[in-house]
Amino acid sequence: MIGIKSRTRTSDNRAVRMTDIARTGVAGALLLSLAACSSGGEGEDKDNGREKSESRSIRQPPVDAPFDYQLGGPYPPPSKVRAVSRDRTADPVRGLYSICYVNAFQAQPGKDAARWWEREHPALILRDDEGEPVVDEDWQEPLLDISTGKKRTQLAEIVGKWIDGCAKAGFDAVEPDNLDSYERSDDRLTPDDAAAFAELLARRAHDQGLAIAQKNTTDLLERRDRIGFDFAVTEECAAYKECSDFASAYDGKVFDIEYEKKDFDTACRTWGKGLSITLRDRDVRPADEDGYVYRHC
Numbered sequence: 001m002i003g004i005k006s007r008t009r010t011s012d013n014r015a016v017r018m019t020d021i022a023r024t025g026v027a028g029a030l031l032l033s034l035a036a037c038s039s040g041g042e043g044e045d046k047d048n049g050r051e052k053s054e055s056r057s058i059r060q061p062p063v064d065a066p067f068d069y070q071l072g073g074p075y076p077p078p079s080k081v082r083a084v085s086r087d088r089t090a091d092p093v094r095g096l097y098s099i100c101y102v103n104a105f106q107a108q109p110g111k112d113a114a115r116w117w118e119r120e121h122p123a124l125i126l127r128d129d130e131g132e133p134v135v136d137e138d139w140q141e142p143l144l145d146i147s148t149g150k151k152r153t154q155l156a157e158i159v160g161k162w163i164d165g166c167a168k169a170g171f172d173a174v175e176p177d178n179l180d181s182y183e184r185s186d187d188r189l190t191p192d193d194a195a196a197f198a199e200l201l202a203r204r205a206h207d208q209g210l211a212i213a214q215k216n217t218t219d220l221l222e223r224r225d226r227i228g229f230d231f232a233v234t235e236e237c238a239a240y241k242e243c244s245d246f247a248s249a250y251d252g253k254v255f256d257i258e259y260e261k262k263d264f265d266t267a268c269r270t271w272g273k274g275l276s277i278t279l280r281d282r283d284v285r286p287a288d289e290d291g292y293v294y295r296h297c
Contacts, residue, residue, distance in 0.1 A: 057209065058206060058209055058210065058211050058230065059097070059172045059173075059209075059211065060211055060230060060231070061083060061097050061099075061211065061230075061231050061253055061255070062082055062097055063251075063252045063253055063274075063276075064252060064273065064274060064275060064276055065082035065083050065097070065276050066078070066080045066081045066082055066083070066276065066278075066296045067081065067082070067083045067084070067255045067278050067296065068083075068084045068085075068278065068294065068296075069084075069255075069257045069278055069280050070084055070086045070090070070284065071085065071086065071101055071284045072283055072284035072285045072286060072289075073090075073285070073286040074086050074091065075286040075288065076287075077093060077096065078294065078296075080296075081096065081296075082096055082097060083096060083097040083099065083276065084096050084097070084098055084099065085099040085100075085101055085175055085233065085255070086098065086099070086100065086101065087100075087101045088100050088101060088102050088165060088166055088169075091169060091170075092169055092170045092171045092172070094170070097172050097173070098170070098171045098172050098173070099171065099172065099174070099175050099213065099233065099255075100163075100166035100169070100171035100173065100174045100175065101175050101177065102159065102162050102163065102166070102174055102175065102176050102177065103141075103176075103177050103178060104159045104162075104176035104177060104178060104197075104201060105144055105146065105176070105177070105178035105180075105181040105197070106136055106139075106142065106143050106144060106177075106178045106181055107125070107141055107142045107143075107144065108141065109141050110140075114133070114142055117142065121154070121158070123145075123151070124144055124145050124151055124154060124158075125142050125143070125144065125145060126142070126143040126144060126146075126147070126189065127145070128186065128188075134184075134185055134186060134188060136178075136181070136184045137184075141178075143181050143184065143185055143189070144181070145189075146181075146189060146193045146194065146196070146197040147188065147189055147193055149196070152193070152196055152197045152200055153200070155197065156197065156200035156204060159176070159201060159204075160200075160201070160204040163201065163204050163205050163208060163210065164204075164208055166208075166210060167205075167209060167210050171210065172210065172211060173205075173210050173211035173212060173213060173231070174205045174210050174211075174212050174213070175212075175213045175215055175233050176198070176212070176215060177215050178215075179198060179214065179216065179217045179220065180194065180216065180217040180219070181194065182194050191219055191220060194217075194220065195223050195226070195227055198227045198228075198229075199226070199227050199228060202227055202228030202229065205228075206228060211230040212228065212229055212230055213230065213231050213232055213233045213255075214227075214229040214231075214232045214233070214250075215232075215233050215234075216233075216234055216235060218242050218245050218246070221245060221246070221249045224249060224250075229250075230253070231250050231253035231254065231255070232246045232249070232250050232253065232254045232255070233254075233255045233256075233257075234246055234254060234255070234257070235256070235257050235259075236256075236257070236258055236259060236260075236263060237254070237256045237258075237267070238256070238258055238263040238264070238266045238267035238270070238277075239258065239259075239260065239263040243256065243267060243270065243271050243275060246275075247271060247275055252274050252275060254275045254276065255275075255276045255278070256271075256275055256276065256277050257278050257279075258277065258278070258279050258280075259280060259281070259282045261279065264277065264278075264279040264295065267297070268297035272297035276296070276297075277296065277297045278294070278295070278296050279293060279294065279295040279296070280293055280294060281293040
């Protein structure tokens, strides 16, 4: 899921990602290396995202650069594109600013992913009063339980391995999706939980030399510095009248994707000289598929 529940998230190469998640299961019980930074008690991870690693330089994204959103499958980007976002299972584009998409706050859709979480980490799935998984009904994605410091630390190690993979593959940045999963949690999660988990992911990304994007969610803009976000990836900021908020918060370091031409045209007229605005089809199809749409201001 993206920003808010009414928005349409992309297909993001789900079949490939299902295979990748299944492979992840061979890791078995994952070591909790972040425990050295926090004993895992609730509330003890509150400062983990503040300090950025000095061991690796972090490449910041270009401002107002033509951008392509390729979550539906990789393809050669148009000639003027300077920044690309792809799923973590795909290769980055050499010579361009490459952003790695990670579904960080919810599980992947599909039975294989749900079975993997139930088999390997059942205690890390958010559950209702009957013990059933709390699910994002739009995308059939079980929510991950980020409600305590201990669980956040455990989840940050799992997702952290994926972030490490982004760095190893050669991406410049990471885009963790579903920051706003608390909105679909039936009040079992809070914005504080999301911010605390995002801090852990930001620290992991910075330790690996990656910039990290805030994905939608204006509710947490005021916490961006504490969390450690470097830039923003937004969907339909024109449609939801959020572009000015993100532009001000991130000094123009915003990649926005619009899915309706009228919203794209509005965004280009108003923000085309300051933000990177892209028009894509809602399924973000590869260029050789019917229904593919791509334009930039």
